[in-house]
Amino acid sequence: MAEARDDNEPALVERWLQDQQHWQKTLLAYLDSMVKNEDFLVHVGNAMRGSLLAGKPYPTAPPPGTPVTETAADARLDQLLFALHQIQGQLNDLSMTVAEMRNGRASSPAPQASQSRRADRAKRSVAPAAAVKNRKRKGRG
Amino acid sequence: MSPSDRERELEALLALSQRGRAKLERLHEILTSSGHYGRGATPAAVVYRENKLRLLRLLDENGQPRVGPPVLFVPAPVSRYFIIDLLPGRSFAGHIAAAGFDVYIADFGEPTSEDRFCDLAYYVDGLVRRCVRTVSALSGEPKINIVGYCLGGTLALLYSALHPESVTRLVLLTTTVDGDVEGGIAWVAHKMGLAGESYDNPRLVPAAEVKSWFEMLSPGANSVIGRVNDLWDRLDDPPERLRDVRTMATWVDDVLPAPGRLLAELYQQFGPGRNKLMAGTATIGDQRVDLSAVTMPVMSVSAEKDTIAPPDGVDALKKIVPHAQVIRLPGGHVGIVAGRSAPALWQRVVEFLQA
Numbered sequence: 001m002a003e004a005r006d007d008n009e010p011a012l013v014e015r016w017l018q019d020q021q022h023w024q025k026t027l028l029a030y031l032d033s034m035v036k037n038e039d040f041l042v043h044v045g046n047a048m049r050g051s052l053l054a055g056k057p058y059p060t061a062p063p064p065g066t067p068v069t070e071t072a073a074d075a076r077l078d079q080l081l082f083a084l085h086q087i088q089g090q091l092n093d094l095s096m097t098v099a100e101m102r103n104g105r106a107s108s109p110a111p112q113a114s115q116s117r118r119a120d121r122a123k124r125s126v127a128p129a130a131a132v133k134n135r136k137r138k139g140r141g
Numbered sequence: 142m143s144p145s146d147r148e149r150e151l152e153a154l155l156a157l158s159q160r161g162r163a164k165l166e167r168l169h170e171i172l173t174s175s176g177h178y179g180r181g182a183t184p185a186a187v188v189y190r191e192n193k194l195r196l197l198r199l200l201d202e203n204g205q206p207r208v209g210p211p212v213l214f215v216p217a218p219v220s221r222y223f224i225i226d227l228l229p230g231r232s233f234a235g236h237i238a239a240a241g242f243d244v245y246i247a248d249f250g251e252p253t254s255e256d257r258f259c260d261l262a263y264y265v266d267g268l269v270r271r272c273v274r275t276v277s278a279l280s281g282e283p284k285i286n287i288v289g290y291c292l293g294g295t296l297a298l299l300y301s302a303l304h305p306e307s308v309t310r311l312v313l314l315t316t317t318v319d320g321d322v323e324g325g326i327a328w329v330a331h332k333m334g335l336a337g338e339s340y341d342n343p344r345l346v347p348a349a350e351v352k353s354w355f356e357m358l359s360p361g362a363n364s365v366i367g368r369v370n371d372l373w374d375r376l377d378d379p380p381e382r383l384r385d386v387r388t389m390a391t392w393v394d395d396v397l398p399a400p401g402r403l404l405a406e407l408y409q410q411f412g413p414g415r416n417k418l419m420a421g422t423a424t425i426g427d428q429r430v431d432l433s434a435v436t437m438p439v440m441s442v443s444a445e446k447d448t449i450a451p452p453d454g455v456d457a458l459k460k461i462v463p464h465a466q467v468i469r470l471p472g473g474h475v476g477i478v479a480g481r482s483a484p485a486l487w488q489r490v491v492e493f494l495q496a
Contacts, residue, residue, distance in 0.1 A: 012148060012151055012152065012155070013367050015155060016151070016155060019155060019159060020154060022159075022162055023158070023162055023329065024165055026162055026165055028165075029169055030165075030169060033169065033172070033173055037173065040173065042173060044172065046394075047172065047372065048369070049166060049365055049368060049369070050365060050367070050368020050369040050370070050371060050372045051368060051372070051390050051394045052171065052172075052303070052383070052386055052387035052390040052391070053390050053391055053394040053395055054175075054387060055391070055395075056392050056395065058394055059347075059349040059351075059352045059394070059395075059396060060349050061349040061353065062347075062349075064151075072162040074254070075342075077255075078255040078257065078258065079252050079255075079258060081255035082255045082256065082258040082259070085191075085192040085255070086254075086263070086267070088191060088192070089191055089192075089263075089268070089271060089483070092191060092271055093271060095275075096271070096274050098276065099278065100278065103278075113275070120171050130206040130355065
């Protein structure tokens, strides 16, 4: 048996037309956001991958065969930078110890490896980069 | 097909069209609202910086440091820190602070190319140790409480074995200690070729590669089709709920690149078939890690449905630290810390720290 239809309810065709108008509004809202907000496209791209990650693109691997551009010099520079970070840590340790001594507290917890051994290690990791620098200088001279 | 059948079919199609449009409108609303962008929920001051690390001290509602026993949170250095301070009213660290503790969080930051050389010693006997020293200096307490999450728990355990005199109580959350228990991220990484990471010539492992290991934990649900289906279903949820989902997605999907040397060392020491924590042969730099030095009260929590750190591999702590209190809670790896059921864990931690 057919359901009784409310007299005020628009006909099916009218409701289809209304729905089409709503769709147009929805699509225009998306287009408007794409134009006004640079991040919006990123967010739509993420949503198309099933993610609501905000603020940055969903992490994806580069296409296979993308060349790795790192050179040996980059690696040595990174080693040097990392050695500097290690030295920064040792200096921070030192200043913490000085502050503790000034405040009359026992120094704790001290690094397990001895400072000299750490300094040696830092020197060793800097050494290759330094050596390369020297070699380059000699070459130029 | 009779006219009434055709009409019914058109009605059904119209209803489908309206539902789809409503979902897209909701998606538009969510995508144009401000996202989480990776900040902690609780006001905090940076009290120490080193390399990419920031040590955060949570502040009270007046912007002042809190007074109370100090607690240092150590999250995993391969993911964003803010999972433990996710949203107002849903912050693990905020809950601990509200219970009367002076809370600090180590944010290891995002590694860049030179950080591929970071190893366990750099984290444990470098960054974590200096964080503890800073907390100790600021709070005036020679011993502090440490709460480690996931790989951050591994760092906290190793630190506590090297410097037990500076730790009051230790909490380990979903921290794998038995690498031979099958499943979880260590096994996936093993199967995906982590054995190939070089200690001597490390690379910065790209975020997309790290993400792919997590996706392999449940390949069906994590496939693009699986994720899109899941999101489409969720678009029926109310906007507030979707904003929560978005916040969580901003943590789960925003993985960090990982230092290759750290991964190589973790694999060589704790990975499947190596398992040096269980064997008592783990080392940090040139020092042997003596777990018998871990005499402070320890609580370890595993999650029943954890696919990243299988609960059996977490609960195995009892075999190497026999006095440890071992608890298994319902939920998953992230859910027990920041999900809707997380307050159960937070309260257990408060009770343990106050004991």
